[in-house]
Amino acid sequence: MSHLTIAMPKGRIFEEAYQMLIEAGFNLPEEVEMSRKLMIDIPEEDLRFILAKPMDVPVYVEHGVADIGIAGKDTLLELRRNVHELLDLKISQCYIASAGLPNTTMNEIAPRIATKYPNIAMNYYKELGEQVEIIELNGSIELAPMIGLADRIVDIVSTGRTLKENGLVEYEHITDVSSRLIANPVSYRMKSARIQELVSRLKKIVG
Numbered sequence: 001m002s003h004l005t006i007a008m009p010k011g012r013i014f015e016e017a018y019q020m021l022i023e024a025g026f027n028l029p030e031e032v033e034m035s036r037k038l039m040i041d042i043p044e045e046d047l048r049f050i051l052a053k054p055m056d057v058p059v060y061v062e063h064g065v066a067d068i069g070i071a072g073k074d075t076l077l078e079l080r081r082n083v084h085e086l087l088d089l090k091i092s093q094c095y096i097a098s099a100g101l102p103n104t105t106m107n108e109i110a111p112r113i114a115t116k117y118p119n120i121a122m123n124y125y126k127e128l129g130e131q132v133e134i135i136e137l138n139g140s141i142e143l144a145p146m147i148g149l150a151d152r153i154v155d156i157v158s159t160g161r162t163l164k165e166n167g168l169v170e171y172e173h174i175t176d177v178s179s180r181l182i183a184n185p186v187s188y189r190m191k192s193a194r195i196q197e198l199v200s201r202l203k204k205i206v207g
């Protein structure tokens, strides 16, 4: 069996994804030492985990330093990297929506949209035929309409709690998001047996 390197997103997806691999029968330590280690070798399974920022997972996989990875659909839509999407793991489910202050219309001349997904937002408004100005932020996006920085935000919604607690309302549902198993196209060919085996084991436990 060939050695496999997996890029895992740090943060909220990690726990769920790691648990899924254990359920799929991989012999992984239950307690992952989430210290500051960015690389974890599991020699018993001939696996190596690389712990990356969620937005960087498709980048590692495209460049082939990881054979496969687990990435949010949001990152795949935003970055459009050359990777194969193998399986919807149906974890970390949420969606991307536009939101803003209640009962407001967008400024008619160049409305401003705050987001950490500039490509998704730009494409969405382009398809609607709206010309918008994108203001790229890295987090706490919900602040933007509250302080007059933007007419709308384009961001992740899960429970809707962040919107509610900040007095915002959802306007348009843009796209559903969940985590996906992705592969480097060359690894997918060269290590196909190993990757296919992993996919079929995961398929059995995807809800």
Ligand SMILES: Nc1ncnc2c1ncn2[C@@H]1O[C@H](COP(=O)(O)OP(=O)(O)OP(=O)(O)O)[C@@H](O)[C@H]1O
Residues within 6 Å of the ligand: 009, 010, 011, 012, 013, 053, 054, 055, 071, 072, 073, 074, 075, 092, 093, 094, 156, 157, 158, 159, 177, 178, 179
């Ligand atoms: N509220 C949420 N509920 C469920 N899934 C979410 C939520 N927010 C984000 N996600 C999904 O989890 C992924 C990682 O989100 P997370 O918040 O851990 O990282 P991040 O905010 O992008 O990065 P960081 O906080 O490390 O800069 C996202 O790409 C998305 O697919």
Ligand SMILES: O=P(O)(O)OC[C@H]1O[C@H](OP(=O)(O)OP(=O)(O)O)[C@H](O)[C@@H]1O
Residues within 6 Å of the ligand: 138, 139, 140, 141, 142, 155, 156, 157, 158, 159, 160, 161, 162, 163
């Ligand atoms: O609908 P909810 O369940 O409230 O979840 C949505 C929030 O979760 C994410 O933020 P995150 O916690 O990652 O913080 P961020 O502002 O740093 O992106 C997202 O950007 C929303 O703000």
